[in-house]
Amino acid sequence: MRKIKICLDAGHSGSKYNQSPVVKSYYESAMAWALHLKLEKKLEARGFEVFTTRPTIDAEVDVYARGKLAKGCDLFLSLHSNACGTESVDYPVVYRAYDNQNSANELALGFARMIGQRMGTKQAGRSATRKNSTGGEYYGVMRGARAAGVPLYLLVEHSFHTNTAAAKWLLEDRNLELLAEAEADTLAAYFKQTAAPVPEEERTTIMDAAQTTAQQMALYCRRRNAAPKLTSCSVEELAGMFLEEGAAEGVRGDIAWAQSLHETGFFKFGGIVQPGQNNFAGIGALNGNGKGQAASFPDPRTGVRAQIQHLKAYASTEPLAKACVDPRFSLVARGSAPYVEWLGAADNPGRTGWAVPGKGYGACVLDILAEVMAQEVPEPPAEEKDKPKYPAYQTEGLERLTEAGIIDSPEVWKARFGDTVTVGQMFGILGKLLARAESPAD
Incomplete structure (x- = not known):
């Protein structure tokens, strides 16, 4: 054609x-x-x-x-x-x-x-x-x-x-x-224009291991929206939840993340679903609904779990690994959209899918996913090989206290430089110092 x-x-x-x-x-x-x-x-x-x-x-x-x-x-x-x-x-x-x-x-x-x-x-x-x-x-x-x-x-x-x-x-x-x-x-x-179907070998399966890190996911989101409207967690914490919940069900959590960025406008919301509903993929947000007329979840993790389960419903006929929290799970024709490209009903051979009519819906999700995967994570500055881990005054102080007999196990204390000192330990050290000051000089 x-x-x-x-x-x-x-x-x-x-x-x-x-x-x-x-x-x-x-x-x-x-x-x-x-x-x-x-x-x-x-x-x-x-x-x-x-x-x-x-x-x-x-x-x-x-x-x-x-x-x-x-x-x-x-x-x-x-x-x-x-x-x-x-x-x-x-x-x-x-x-x-x-x-x-x-x-x-x-x-x-x-x-x-x-x-x-x-x-x-x-x-x-x-x-x-x-x-x-x-x-x-x-x-x-x-x-x-x-x-x-x-x-x-x-x-x-x-x-x-x-x-x-x-x-x-x-x-x-x-x-x-x-x-x-x-x-x-x-x-x-x-x-009446229809895109040529993507060959099977080039389609993206939903049931698979994620190919991005939580850091990539969060950095890309912040690049597109510096102030995500999340009410109960940070964008970094939410990215971790997507990978954890996805791994539990065998669903690519990074695909679900890309879908959420598409659905919420990079967590700007502004449509039917409101930020406090913890609904990151428009579950239950049907055409014609007013603001707030969509599924709500008690916390971000439950919202992520519901989205992962809804994707699994489309992508697989396998049972859920965790208790079902997706209120629309039973409405899905199980296994009807194993590929991201089929999530839009208009692109699905069975004319069913997450989005209706949804022409090009899967392609939009994949465009975002590709950008997430291409997100570069800055490397932390390399530490100089011989640079002391702690300031010199700390090690010098330990040496003087050891020489004065206040500290009798310097290696133990040196290994704990990064630890928090308790009130009792501090009083013990100060007490030794006071006793040393009051004792007659040798």
Whole structure:
């Protein structure tokens, strides 16, 4: 089957173009750039051939020229957020060909409504057209795409960054990840594009030993999010739990970790599941649920154990090694997804999986896993060979006390330099010193 070609255009150059007047940390150009990178990966995972109009966020390319770069593509997609003078306006709008060329409104309207549902905007998404004074397309990128003969071209306004809720939502990396997933799924359904299945010998089995260390896992997480929203443990402690619980059930704990980073946006949360629920993989967080409407666990280890058990349910028919704490374990078709690539229902031969529809879900987890495995752990500075382990004044003090007869077992005390001295031992040493000072000089 011929690959569908899509040209992605991140609207506006530079990292600080079109600042939101109500959320000062939001810039339209930065959001569009981040979203188009995520969407590019997800479209490629679904079998599309993807082109982009600019190599870097700062590269300046004329708008008309950007549209013409889509020559030979099936779809040109320009990503933006809108602006107006009214705070209450909150809806996505997708601009399409003014003459509805190739029935563009079908895709434009469906795309806009999907974005509105995903973002939870106050008003429903809609499609629109806009002409210039000569009767052609108003937007330069759309004129360029039409001139290049692109059959479908859309300019997508992801609601209005003059609305506080919309701007805050678009600021969250995890939300952009979800948005890219939904947009890729929508395009895959429209074009009925299916990626070629990964050969069996190249698939990644879930039931296996972990191939990373807890230190690699934690360092990579902190590199992507310096302040993980964990309420009862550190990210280092949590990484250790994933490896321990995974080893107990024969599940790769590092795969479960990568899945958690994907599900929680590197422990930023912000979706249905809240940090205090100790639910690191969205167990029970179903489409349409409100905040907090998902499984909750009493502590981080129980949450990790439930996730490991849920993965084992999909990956194996073997019994659990520990008592079941996964509230949805019995709902899984046992052994239906032995490979990470099959965790998305749309990619699974049996059309079942952890994520529904989940096209490219496994590929996203594997992308994160590869980066975790590539994480370099800094080596501690090598100690100089002859450098004393303890300061000189400590050893000198021991020698003087030994010479004075206060200490009669110096080797024992030297071996305990790193230990804590008890109050009783300190009084004993001070008592000997006092007795020595009061005794007549020899």
